[in-house]
Amino acid sequence: MPGPYACNKSNLNGVEVLPDHLCIQHMFSDQTSSLKFSEGKIPFYLGGEVFDTYYKFFGPDIDASILSIAQGPLVVLHGSGMSHDYLTTLADLAPSTTVIFYDQLGSGQSSRLLWKDSSFWTIDLFIAQLENVLYFFGISHCFNLLGHCWGGVLASEFIARRQPKGLQSLVLSNTSASSKLRNELLAAQRLKLPERVQGTLKKHEAAGTTKTEDYRTAMRVFWAKHGCRVQPFPPEFIYTQCVSEDVEDPRVLEAMNGNMRLDSEWDMTQTVIPSMRHVPTLLITADLTESASAPHTPQWGERERYMTVVAEFLKQTGHERCVLKNFLVDVFRI
Structure with a gap:
């Protein structure tokens, strides 16, 4: 079986979904790899333990202060059980x-924590990690959030539970507002798959x-x-898929669908x-038609x-960022 950073090529119904091998050092597309960046690991102390x-x-200038931009940095929250890499297109905003x-x-290059049971993985844990990131960079008083998929759920829960005074704006990108509605949509979308693929999914489930x-190929x-629907898949997207398919580390997703109840009960509207x-807040939704x-x-x-x-959006909300009081929601459909 392939490890987390090496996936097999699969072709089902004419769609090429993964290459034979993908090394971490080759995972960036040309447009992203040409940008300068800084990277590292932040110690996260929790209950007498330390994680990375x-x-x-x-x-604009990675050698200068992160706060040199008046509107504050944008902190990006990725989807569940994945890594940040599929979202690195947002570096275009740099x-x-x-x-x-x-x-x-539990994801990507952060501590994987294979020995932790499901009770460890809670929304409060991920909120604490986010707060630690903000503290490390010294931006708790002035920052923006963009959450994609589960990242939007995390951002929303962070706001509801902590009421962060330094949060200047929020982008919710392709985030579900209700587990029930999301599950109904996913079921309808699966019915549009070829019968052979549907059969494979049902059999293994x-x-x-x-x-x-066999199941992972059908899911691809x-x-x-x-x-x-970008074909071939971008390298960053492929790498993230490999990470999320890591056969040794399914615990984060299982916990989210268990004690967090994100698969059945979560509903932000209430x-x-x-x-x-x-x-x-900027809400980015999707066109789900076949031509989209x-x-x-x-x-x-x-x-x-x-x-x-x-x-x-960041530019508009940044002009009066520190005194803005009125609730603003822009809805943009891609």
Whole structure:
């Protein structure tokens, strides 16, 4: 079986989904790899233990202070069980703002913590890690958040539970507001897959063999159709897929779907939204039609348009960032 950083090529229904081998040093596309960045690891002390948080940031001048940009840096929160790499297109914003990425615990190059049971993985844990990142960079008093998929859930819960005074604006990109509605949509999308692929998914889910290569190959077809329609897949997206398919480390996703109940009960409309009314917010949704180029990852399918919208939003909310009181929600459909 392939390890987390080496995946097999699979072709099902004519869609090439992964290359024969992908090394970490070759994972960046040309446009991203030409940008300067700084990287390292942040110690995260928790309950007498110390863990590592891997970070990477891009900016107008990586040797200068992160706070040299008046509007504050943009901190990016990735999807569940993944790494930050598939979101590094957001480095396109670096000419105008500092963009900070990090891998959440259990993912990417941060501490994987294979020995931790499901009770360890809580929303409060990920909030504490985010707060530690903000503290490390000295930006708790002035920062922006962009959350994609689960990252948007994390950002929303962070705001609701902590009411961070330094948060200047929020971008929720392709984030579900309700587990129930998300599950209904996913079920409808799966019915559009070829019958052979549907059969493979159902067979392994019923048998509890979802860690097999056969099941993962079928899921890659789903992602090629409903996740990222850029073909061939960008190297960063492939690398993140390899990380999320790590057969040795499924615990984060299992915990999120277990004690966090993100797969069945989470609904931001009832508890979270009332606590977010003071935060200028941009909602980025998706066109789910068959002809759409960016159903779940518009940062790839509509890269230039996506960056223009986010950059303009940050610029607009940045003018009166420290005194802005009125709730602002812009909804942009990619």
